[in-house]
Every structure is written in structure tokens, then in C-alpha cells.
Amino acid sequence: MAPAIRYEHIKTCKQSGARLGRVHTPHGVIETPTFMPVGTQATVKTMSPEELKEMDAQIILSNTYHLFLRPGHNIIREAGGLHKFMNWDRPILTDSGGFQVFSLSEMRKISEEGVHFRSHLNGDKKFLSPEVAMEIQNSLGSDIMMAFDECPPFPAEYEYVKKSLERTSRWAERCLEAHARPHDQGLFAIVQGGMHEDLRKQSAADLTSMDFPGYAIGGLSVGEPKHLMYEVLDYTVPLLPTNKPRYLMGVGSPDALIEGSIRGVDMFDCVLPTRIARNGTTMTSQGRLVVRNANFASDFGPLDPACDCYTCRNYSRAYLRHLIKADETFGLRLTTYHNLHFLIQLMHNVRQAIMDDRLLDFRDEFFEQYGLHDN
Numbered sequence: 610m611a612p613a614i615r616y617e618h619i620k621t622c623k624q625s626g627a628r629l630g631r632v633h634t635p636h637g638v639i640e641t642p643t644f645m646p647v648g649t650q651a652t653v654k655t656m657s658p659e660e661l662k663e664m665d666a667q668i669i670l671s672n673t674y675h676l677f678l679r680p681g682h683n684i685i686r687e688a689g690g691l692h693k694f695m696n697w698d699r700p701i702l703t704d705s706g707g708f709q710v711f712s713l714s715e716m717r718k719i720s721e722e723g724v725h726f727r728s729h730l731n732g733d734k735k736f737l738s739p740e741v742a743m744e745i746q747n748s749l750g751s752d753i754m755m756a757f758d759e760c761p762p763f764p765a766e767y768e769y770v771k772k773s774l775e776r777t778s779r780w781a782e783r784c785l786e787a788h789a790r791p792h793d794q795g796l797f798a799i800v801q802g803g804m805h806e807d808l809r810k811q812s813a814a815d816l817t818s819m820d821f822p823g824y825a826i827g828g829l830s831v832g833e834p835k836h837l838m839y840e841v842l843d844y845t846v847p848l849l850p851t852n853k854p855r856y857l858m859g860v861g862s863p864d865a866l867i868e869g870s871i872r873g874v875d876m877f878d879c880v881l882p883t884r885i886a887r888n889g890t891t892m893t894s895q896g897r898l899v900v901r902n903a904n905f906a907s908d909f910g911p912l913d914p915a916c917d918c919y920t921c922r923n924y925s926r927a928y929l930r931h932l933i934k935a936d937e938t939f940g941l942r943l944t945t946y947h948n949l950h951f952l953i954q955l956m957h958n959v960r961q962a963i964m965d966d967r968l969l970d971f972r973d974e975f976f977e978q979y980g981l982h983d984n
């Protein structure tokens with residue numbers, strides 16, 4: 610049976626080495642490099658599936674930790690799976706819950722078996738492990754599932770990172786064994802190893818020897834300086850097979866999306882665009898614009914003159930500022946719509962630049978316009 614997740618390489622940018630590709634999934638094809646909007650609790654906050662399709666979101670992400678705690682994966686399985694539950698018929702990627710346990714829950718205890726923790730919602734005792742993470746994601750029916758891993762904090766001791774990656778490799782093996790349908794749901798392994806080249810090599814060697822349908826690069830975007838993240842990518846991406854998708858977790862600022870694409874990354878996700886939208890911060894072609902600022906009180910121009918999205922075609926900065934100041938939910942919807950459209954459009958332009966063998970020129974032009982000098 611053909612593997613459900615298949616990477617199709619289309620071309621490599623002659624100028625940058627970035628690659629254009631397609632990821633084939635049971636719910637459709639994803640053009641890469643791509644940005645994945647995050648729908649943590651089975652919704653991309655304030656957006657309808659129709660609006661996400663309108664802005665050409667190709668795939669969305671949902672979080673196992675949150676859905677496990679509420680409403681519970683059994684409810685979603687009884688609903689016929691996450692696609693049916695949230696009325697989204699394009700691809701869905703679910704993470705495996707490990708990262709949220711460490712960033713959200715208290716009283717957690719990690720062991721070889723898995724992680725015991727208390728729900729951040731009501732303090733209930735909970736347990737996640739490779740086997741439980743696979744059972745939950747199989748119930749959700751996501752097209753791409755993530756292996757259960759540990760994302761070490763930053764900074765972390767070399768010995769801790771080494772012990773942690775070795776356990777993550779053993780957990781990856783348990784995920785493969787526990788995965789009910791290894792061929793019709795894509796299980797991605799997550800490469801760890803912190804900021805150490807030898808440990809990244811060890812983690813990549815362990816995981817690529819198990820032949821997963823795709824590989825994520827974890828342990829980054831955890832507070833390290835951006836140049837360090839790029840350095841880790843420089844020596845980690847080449848360790849991954851060229852015929853499989855590469856997913857950089859938790860990365861979504863415009864500059865990092867471009868720099869990651871240049872280094873051969875195919876998929877990105879980040880809560881940034883939706884999170885900052887909710888306090889009135891927007892990404893525009895001229896850089897960040899905090900539309901709630903007083904100087905936009907009587908600015909009747911569009912949020913971004915270079916943008917053709919629903920928000921920029923129909924509403925002014927003054928109106929958006931008013932809604933955000935008045936805490937009107939319509940304001941959150943309009944800024945979210947624009948920010949997501951902006952990043953999805955950015956990735957469309959990145960793909961076009963790869964097609965035209967000019968991604969480095971595109972980066973320089975974008976950084977200049979966006980106000981990102983050599984950072």
C-alpha cells in the first residue's frame with residue numbers, strides 16, 4: 610500500500626539551495642515550503658474553515674495535550690475524528706503533547722515510562738507516554754502525527770540533553786510499535802540534541818535508521834538567539850533524508866520562515882500570527898504595525914496598502930484600532946485574518962522565488978522593506 614505521506618521534490622533553488630516540493634496526504638496535497646496555522650483546541654482562533662480556505666491555508670495544526678484534557682480524545686473519535694468534529698477536510702497535523710506538558714502543566718514527573726502530570730485546567734492526574742500519544746492521535750485521525758518526545762529547556766546541560774535525546778529515540782521506537790496504522794497515517798520523528806552538533810548527529814542517526822515518513826526538528830525556538838537556531842539548522846537539515854518532509858517546530862516570524870526555507874525546511878508552525886493579532890499587533894509589508902496605537906486613531910487608510918486580503922480591502926486602521934480598543938471580537942477576527950493571510954502569502958512568494966532561482970535576492974528585498982537589517 611502506498612505510504613499515506615509522500616514527499617515529491619519539484620526543484621531546488623539554484624541561488625539558495627532551498628527546495629520546492631509537495632507533501633501528498635490522505636486529505637490533499639501541501640505545496641512546500643508552507644506555513645501551518647495553529648488550531649490548538651480544534652479551531653484556529655476566531656477563524657472559520659471557510660475563511661482559512663479563502664486565504665489558502667493548506668494544512669492546520671492541532672494540539673494533542675489540549676484535546677486530551679478537553680473534550681477528551683474519545684469524544685472526538687466518537688464524532689468520527691478531528692476532521693469531522695471541526696469541519697476541516699484538508700490535512701491536519703497533530704503534535705504529541707510532550708511540549709505542552711512542560712510548558713503548561715505543574716507537578717510533572719518524567720521517567721522512561723512517560724510523563725505524569727496534573728491538568729492545568731482542573732488539577733486532575735494525567736499520564737502521557739509514546740503509547741498514549743499514539744492512541745490519542747489515532748483517535749483524532751490526523752494525517753500527520755508527531756512522535757512523543759522531550760524538548761529540553763534552553764539552556765540545558767550537555768549531559769542532560771544527551772540523556773534526553775537517547776530517551777526520545779527509545780520513545781520514537783515505541784511510537785512506531787504502538788502506531789496502529791503505520792502506512793495510512795504519517796508519523797514524523799522529532800530530532801533533538803539541543804545546540805550540540807554531535808548530539809544532533811546522534812539523534813538524526815538514531816531516527817533516520819528507523820525510516821519514518823517525515824522528520825521534525827525539535828528543541829529549537831525555545832529562547833535561543835536566532836543566529837544559534839540558524840547554526841543548528843545549518844548542520845542538522847543535511848542529516849535528514851532528501852526524499853522526506855522536514856518540519857521545523859514552533860517557528861513563524863517572517864525572517865525565520867525565509868531563513869528556514871533557505872536551509873531546506875519544508876514545513877513551519879507558530880502561534881505568533883494569531884497570538885499577536887489578539888492584542889492588535891499586525892505584520893505588514895512595512896514591518897510590524899501595532900494598530901491599537903493612538904497615532905492610527907484617524908488613519909483611514911488600509912492596514913497594509915500592499916495587501917489584498919479581506920481586512921485590507923474593506924476596513925481602515927482607524928476602525929481596527931477602535932475595535933481592538935473597544936475589545937470587540939470582530940477586531941480580533943480582522944487582525945487574525947490579515948496576519949494569517951500575510952504569512953500564507955509570504956510562503957507563496959517564497960515558493961515563487963525558489964521557482965525563479967532567486968530566494969536570496971527575495972530575502973534581501975523583504976528584509977529591507979520589512980525593516981529587518983542584518984540581525
Ligand SMILES: CNc1nc2cc3nc(NC)[nH]c3cc2c(=O)[nH]1
Nearest residue numbers: 704705708760827828829830858859
Ligand atoms: C511535540 N513535540 C515537540 N513540540 C515542540 C514545539 C515547539 N514550539 C517551539 N517554539 C514555539 N519549539 C518547539 C519544540 C518542540 C519539540 O522539540 N517537540
Ligand SMILES: [Zn+2]
Nearest residue numbers: 916918921947
Ligand atoms: Zn491584509
